[in-house]
Amino acid sequence: MKTLTGKELAAAIRAETAARVADGPQPRLAVVVATADEASLWYVRSIAKAASGVGIACDLADLGPGATATGIRETLERLSADPGVHGVMLQTPLPPGASAQELAAAIDPAKDVDGANPLSLGRLAAGLPAFAPATAAAVMALLDHYGVALEGRRTVVVGRSTVVGKPLAHLLLGRNATVTVCHSRTRDLAAVTSTAEVLVAAVGRAGLIGAEHVTPGAVVIDVGTNPTEDGGLAGDVDSAAVADRAGALTPVPGGVGPVTTALLLRHTAQAADLR
Numbered sequence: 001m002k003t004l005t006g007k008e009l010a011a012a013i014r015a016e017t018a019a020r021v022a023d024g025p026q027p028r029l030a031v032v033v034a035t036a037d038e039a040s041l042w043y044v045r046s047i048a049k050a051a052s053g054v055g056i057a058c059d060l061a062d063l064g065p066g067a068t069a070t071g072i073r074e075t076l077e078r079l080s081a082d083p084g085v086h087g088v089m090l091q092t093p094l095p096p097g098a099s100a101q102e103l104a105a106a107i108d109p110a111k112d113v114d115g116a117n118p119l120s121l122g123r124l125a126a127g128l129p130a131f132a133p134a135t136a137a138a139v140m141a142l143l144d145h146y147g148v149a150l151e152g153r154r155t156v157v158v159g160r161s162t163v164v165g166k167p168l169a170h171l172l173l174g175r176n177a178t179v180t181v182c183h184s185r186t187r188d189l190a191a192v193t194s195t196a197e198v199l200v201a202a203v204g205r206a207g208l209i210g211a212e213h214v215t216p217g218a219v220v221i222d223v224g225t226n227p228t229e230d231g232g233l234a235g236d237v238d239s240a241a242v243a244d245r246a247g248a249l250t251p252v253p254g255g256v257g258p259v260t261t262a263l264l265l266r267h268t269a270q271a272a273d274l275r
């Protein structure tokens with residue numbers, strides 16, 4: 001089985017972004033946070049660190065886990081109206097009573113570098129230019145980097161979230177893949193996933209995908225980043241179980257994650273250029 005690491009691709013995307021940023025005014029990304037979730041805060045710190053490495057300014061608007069929907073909306077509106085800010089991202093999860101889908105509508109689509117505004121998802125579905133959510137874009141970037149053909153091929157996406165499953169299904173359709181989307185109510189998941197030549201797991205359940213879900217030779221992309229008890233990170237794929245069946249598999253950590261962060265920064269540089 002081939003291991004499809006994301007670290008080199010992420011480094012290449014960051015280097016290309018740094019070169020692009022060096023030519024013009026400094027892009028600025030604002031990250032809005034309203035959670036105490038450790039995994040989410042880890043991601044925010046890694047965005048800030050990577051941004052500083054490529055010459056992008058990164059402002060954190062930390063509203064705390066007690067933030068209200070109104071407070072979050074007003075922050076997103078203020079950042080969207082601020083000509084000095086080029087990218088705006090709203091981290092999930094949010095406090096109870098705040099809907100990410102509804103609040104994301106307050107992000108100017110021109111600054112929507114994580115593709116969260118429903119308008120961005122609609123444009124993606126319509127085949128119009130839009131920022132895709134960085135995680136969904138990272139899956140496509142990895143498939144392209146490793147030369148995985150998509151045209152006419154059977155692809156199965158497990159997970160229907162607004163940040164990964166749904167936008168990814170549209171991106172794959174845009175490349176003429178044959179796309180099936182599975183979710184928690186899918187009957188006989190293994191029967192469906194084992195038809196996949198390209199299988200993407202994006203459900204957020206550690207080790208859900210085992211050998212019985214994978215057809216021999218399949219390319220398997222693991223989007224899951226599930227915190228483990230010992231402070232580590234586990235994917236949605238039981239990598240030991242599928243090692244003898246999959247043709248290729250992305251590792252966790254070191255697969256989709258680093259590419260996600262790199263693409264968020266590329267999107268920010270693009271948003272600054274488009275202004």
Ligand SMILES: Nc1nc(=O)c2c([nH]1)NC[C@@H]1CN(c3ccc(C(=O)N[C@@H](CCC(=O)O)C(=O)O)cc3)C=[N+]21
Pocket residue numbers: 039040042043046090091092093114116134135163225232233252253254255256257258259260261
């Ligand atoms: N609006 C929004 N968009 C997101 O894309 C989003 C979010 N909210 N909330 C939180 C989750 C989490 N997430 C990760 C991204 C990269 C890594 C990543 O790069 N992880 C490293 C390793 C981390 C480690 O070793 O602890 C890796 O996979 O190699 C992890 C997690 C994006 N998220």
